[in-house]
Amino acid sequence: MPPLVLVSNRGPVTYRSGEGGLVAERGGGGLVSALSGLAEHTDALWISAALSDEDAQMAASADGRAFALPASENADRGRFVVVDPAAFDGYYNVVANPLLWFIQHYLWDLSNHPDIRPDELAAWADGYVVVNDAFADAVIDELNHSPDAVVMMHDYHLYVAPERIREAHPGAFIHFFVHIPWSQPDYWRVLPPHIREHILRGLLACDIVAFHTPRYARNFLMCCDDLLAIDVNYERSEVRWAGRTVWVRSYPISVNAPNFERMAQSDEVRREEAPILRRRRAHLIVRVDRTDLSKNILRGFKAYDMFLEQHPEYLEQITFMAFLQPSRQDVVEYVTYLDKIRQRASFINTKHGNTDWMPIELRIESNLARAVALYKHYDVLMVNAIFDGMNLVAKEAPLVNERHGVVILSENVGAHEELGSFALSINPFDVGAQAEALHTALSMPTEERRIRSEQIQRVVRENDVVKWLNAQQSDIAAKRTADGPA
Numbered sequence: 001m002p003p004l005v006l007v008s009n010r011g012p013v014t015y016r017s018g019e020g021g022l023v024a025e026r027g028g029g030g031l032v033s034a035l036s037g038l039a040e041h042t043d044a045l046w047i048s049a050a051l052s053d054e055d056a057q058m059a060a061s062a063d064g065r066a067f068a069l070p071a072s073e074n075a076d077r078g079r080f081v082v083v084d085p086a087a088f089d090g091y092y093n094v095v096a097n098p099l100l101w102f103i104q105h106y107l108w109d110l111s112n113h114p115d116i117r118p119d120e121l122a123a124w125a126d127g128y129v130v131v132n133d134a135f136a137d138a139v140i141d142e143l144n145h146s147p148d149a150v151v152m153m154h155d156y157h158l159y160v161a162p163e164r165i166r167e168a169h170p171g172a173f174i175h176f177f178v179h180i181p182w183s184q185p186d187y188w189r190v191l192p193p194h195i196r197e198h199i200l201r202g203l204l205a206c207d208i209v210a211f212h213t214p215r216y217a218r219n220f221l222m223c224c225d226d227l228l229a230i231d232v233n234y235e236r237s238e239v240r241w242a243g244r245t246v247w248v249r250s251y252p253i254s255v256n257a258p259n260f261e262r263m264a265q266s267d268e269v270r271r272e273e274a275p276i277l278r279r280r281r282a283h284l285i286v287r288v289d290r291t292d293l294s295k296n297i298l299r300g301f302k303a304y305d306m307f308l309e310q311h312p313e314y315l316e317q318i319t320f321m322a323f324l325q326p327s328r329q330d331v332v333e334y335v336t337y338l339d340k341i342r343q344r345a346s347f348i349n350t351k352h353g354n355t356d357w358m359p360i361e362l363r364i365e366s367n368l369a370r371a372v373a374l375y376k377h378y379d380v381l382m383v384n385a386i387f388d389g390m391n392l393v394a395k396e397a398p399l400v401n402e403r404h405g406v407v408i409l410s411e412n413v414g415a416h417e418e419l420g421s422f423a424l425s426i427n428p429f430d431v432g433a434q435a436e437a438l439h440t441a442l443s444m445p446t447e448e449r450r451i452r453s454e455q456i457q458r459v460v461r462e463n464d465v466v467k468w469l470n471a472q473q474s475d476i477a478a479k480r481t482a483d484g485p486a
Contacts, residue, residue, distance in 0.1 A: 011048025091126020160202035272373035286378035303434030
């Protein structure tokens with residue numbers, strides 16, 4: 001394999017102050033885990049944003065260049081991009097989150113929001129573009145020393161950086177993976193033409209643009225067709241742009257099944273199981289999510305409320321454990337949403353509960369061991385997201401579940417394309433259908449539960465994260481061969 005330059009907003013490590021100087025800690029987020037093992041057979045550098053003062057100190061100690069990472073399966077070296085805090089705020093807190101995130105998850109109430117005002121335009125020009133240029137400059141600097149490297153960029157934070165890289169290195173190989181949904185063309189018209197066209201040009205500067213599902217890849221092709229009026233080959237999933245052929249592909253991400261199964265048997269997880277088993281009633285419904293608007297938590301609670309109204313025989317016989325990780329509490333929409341989650345849970349508990357039984361046990365915290373313990377013991381798992389790029393909870397939880405639990409799965413999450421045949425498929429907006437699915441899941445015959453559960457486990461084990469990585473590497477090699485020398 002050629003050398004790799006991995007690029008993302010978050011990197012494999014972050015630094016904190018400790019005795020004797022800076023101390024490295026593993027970076028957060030699923031991307032770090034997903035790319036584990038990618039750098040085993042090649043030299044790899046990971047470029048990411050300096051997200052703390054200590055990260056900036058580390059960057060300064062390396063004179064802004066690459067530095068050796070602690071022992072890691074992800075990369076041998078790291079490099080931090082340090083930008084002005086005001087520019088980073090516009091890039092991250094105004095444009096990436098929530099503007100692009102909401103567009104790609106169909107979350108805007110278009111009758112009221114968003115307003116594209118001078119503040120948003122300034123956040124684009126002086127924030128998003130500036131930070132993307134800084135990332136691009138770091139990549140360009142590395143390509144100056146290693147022009148045959150493969151650049152693998154990730155996610156919605158960095159859409160316009162590839163265009164600048166392509167201008168400086170016309171022969172560079174650039175692969176871009178979008179980890180969230182890609183919405184249809186009309187929804188992108190929320191953005192002024194110069195912004196949406198800049199985003200599309202940035203992605204079309206790549207050799208391969210990748211998504212989790214064929215649906216999102218097709219939506220991207222439609223955007224190129226409709227918003228840029230360029231040559232799109234839907235049958236081959238290709239776009240002709242600036243004299244080059246861009247491949248548009250889909251690779252469904254998954255989990256490292258053996259590693260996750262080992263973790264589920266760890267002492268840390270086992271310690272979390274006993275309190276869960278003591279608190280649960282005859283039936284246990286579980287949801288594990290971030291408090292993101294896209295996760296559709298409120299409608300899930302409303303469906304449970306309706307289910308209890310329609311099936312009072314389950315009163316006091318069921319526990320709904322909602323284990324939610326707080327998300328983006330510096331964004332007003334997320335603060336408001338979390339308040340509504342708490343209010344809805346309180347309403348249901350007051351309406352149906354009593355001094356001995358609470359219908360919903362709501363926990364707002366981040367604890368992976370406790371989440372995995374819940375995975376092991378649910379009877380019903382609710383994954384009813386409005387839209388989701390993949391949703392790994394739908395793969396992780398069934399993999400380690402020990403009760404042949406049933407998965408209620410939104411038709412609008414990426415995981416549905418692989419698992420929908422074995423889950424109970426629901427429309428995320430149809431509260432009544434979700435209530436009905438809860439009853440179907442809880443009353444399902446034991447043998448049917450077993451078959452559905454085992455089939456999901458089979459799919460997850462067969463289509464694991466190694467297969468996801470190998471498919472991309474195979475296409476990268478094929479594309480380089482097809483294009484020939486630069």
